[in-house]
Amino acid sequence: MNRTLTKPIADDLIRPLFQTSIWFYAIVFAAATVVACGAAAWGYQIWFGIGVAGIRWPVFWGFYLVNFVFWIGISHAGTLISAILRLVNAGWRRPVTRCAEAITVFALMIGAMFPIIHLGRPWLAFWLFPYPSARDIWPNFRSPLAWDFFAINTYLTGSVLFLFLPMIPDFALLRDRSTGWRRKLYGFLAFGWRGTTKQWNRLESAMQIMAVAILPVAVSVHTIVSFDFSMAAVPMWHSTIFGPYFVAGAIFSGIAALIIAMAVLRKTLGLEKYLQPLHFDNLGKLLLLMCILWAYFVFAERLTVWYGNEPSEMAVFWATQRGAYAPFYWTMVVCNFVIPFIILANPRTRTILGCVIASFGVLIGMWLERFLIIVPSLAHKQLPYSWGSYGPRPTEITIMAATFAGMVLLYALFSKFVPIIAIWELKAGLPSRLDTATQTEASLLATRLDSESFPPESGAPRGARP
Amino acid sequence: MAYRWGMAVDLDKCTGCEACVTACHAENNIPTVGAGQAARGRAMHWIRVERYYEGNFPDVRVKFRPVLCQQCDNAPCEAVCPTYAAHQNEDGLNAQVYNRCIGTRYCANACSYNVRFFNFFNPEWPKPLHLQLNPDVSIREVGVMEKCTFCVQRIKAAKTTAKAEDRKLVDGALQPACAQACPTTALIFGDLNDPTSRVARLSHSPRGSKLLEDLGAEPKITYLDKQPWHEPDTY
Secondary structure: OOHHHHHHHHHHHHHHHHOOOHHHHHHHHHHHHHHHHHHHHHHHHHHHOHHHOOOOOOOOOOHHHHHHHHHHHHOHHHHHHHHHHHHOOOHHHOOOHHHHHHHHHHHHHHHHHHHHHOOOOHHHHHHHOOOOOOOOOOOOOOOHHHHHHHHHHHHHHHHHHHHHHHHHHHHHHHHHHOOHHHHHHHHHHOOOOOOOHHHHHHHHHHHHHHHHHHHHHHHHHHHHHHHHHHOOOOOOOOOOOHHHHHHHHHHHHHHHHHHHHHHHHHHHOOOOOOOOHHHHHHHHHHHHHHHHHHHHHHHHHHHHHHHHOOHHHHHHHHHHHOOOOHHHHHHHHHHHHHHHHHHHHOOOOOOHHHHHHHHHHHHHHHHHHHHHHHHHHHHOOOOHHHOOOOOOOHHHHHHHHHHHHHHHHHHHHHHHHOOOOOHHHHHHOOOOOOOHHHHHHHHHHOOOOOOOOOOOHHHOOOOOOO | OOOOEEEEEEOOOOOOOOHHHHHHHHHHOOOOOOHHHHHOOOOOOOOEEEEEEEOOOOOOEEEEEEEOOOOOOOOHHHHHOOOOOEEEOOOOOEEEOHHHOOOOOHHHHHOOOOOEEEOOOOOOOOOOHHHOOOOOOOOOOOOOEEEOOOOHHHHHHHHHHHHHOOOOOOOOOOOOHHHHHOOOOOEEEEEOOOOOOHHHHHHOOOOEEOOOHHHOOOOOEEEEOOOOOOOHHHO
């Protein structure tokens, strides 16, 4: 390893932690204000009753469940991308993984709030916990909502570990570089990391185990979220395709969220050197793949329903295809397929800006997709007499806005306390010998020697650093 | 042998007068949510009379179908409740434990008949209706799902009396409020486990069918079809 390269990397990536511009405070203040509005709206809802939301008979699930599925979907950004790329040892993953894993944790925290927000009596949410009570009543394990509880908690625990493990060496680096309360905080979080071979080996195996373990968990969690719908005999919910369809949609929206987050970080933290067009190009290709996969799933689902011609399902089908929900449906098709496909299929438009535009389209489209899965089906159940409609109320919209602001807030604060790009992983990816291809880049980076801890080359353990 | 409560609904007899709806509201302390909330889809009617119109004006015919909880043997609402608030009781009724309900509303979504109703707010009654509440029925608070119970308070009371007197309940001695109020006796309630009861015999009528039978929820309510209608002037 050429250590002359590592010092500037650490400097670049640590700088945002110690230098704060006025914009940071402005963003945090604005986001915190919206989050506070959302908290107030939730308080208002608890005080007056869930009736302040727009849900009604027979559409008992509305914006809250749409946002629940949406955010759990976004959470698939981190684990799947980062775990898969880690396992196949893709070199370009290094600056991307931590951004992605952080999205997972925050999106899960936000998504997991919605099943509680939407409850009629949220103060009794702990009855979903499997705790030994005096009444000997456990949660009903036949209920997909109980499965949700376990799936989401497993996933949250797993992705927190998956995020935290590779942060330990960086915490140690920060501990060594900071003073005062930060030194204490980072020292605690570094868990006594000293960079010995034994520690590196253990970290490496822990990361491998977590990467393998988190993959089935990530797939299962969105499958189980889809089971909330497909287990009920509701027209167009009761479908065997829902599990993989939801997982594909989740990865799709997750990559889109990751691209947007990376583009924002790149600009605001000045990481142009690390988050390069190459990364956006690669992620854009992944997004294109998921875009085609998503379109295939929608086609397969819609065609089988249409061909089957079952009356109650056709009511929902036509309501979305050319009825009251048709504007949302066709907007979804444009945002989720037409726009991303046109932009991403062409290498010349698959630029950073192009990827960001496509990603915004995907986020809007995937949100609409969740809305179109939940609401039209409930509004058109088997008995036509009890058909209904749904429109959101200000409380729901405020809480929804607050979750988006909450994501910005959590992300901004996170990037202020933790280097958003894994420093040690980036260092480990540096070339051990300067060949001609990397020489130019290396000469830009190489300025001084550095005496900090860094990992062994390409994962292979070596003796203690002199 | 245990009781297994069921109902037969004679569609030929139903005039759509909605006396059953009113009686149900009075018996079971069902909140009247007011015009504004009703317009926003918060009306609660454990039993409703669905109207289906056939033909074009002026040859319009209306079909009435009283729809209440079908008390399914294989109830989709019960399996999905994460807290066992919705469960099958010993008489085969789809019972709802209000105190155990946390308000996920999953049961109402899973129910194909849309006969579950949610307390979007704490219940209120316009004066003087607040003075006529039934002391045998608990008031449901905000955030709780509720539904037709087949007037379980009447069932419990009658069973307790019968047990004290060491006898079985006589067919017809016990009626929910809707059946009691029906002026044309279109609603027939009774024990399906007693082969001699009226409801058991009507359940096997060739006119009988179940609502959305193909979904496999195995409802305990049998609808007796209308007999073919002949226009008087065609004779």
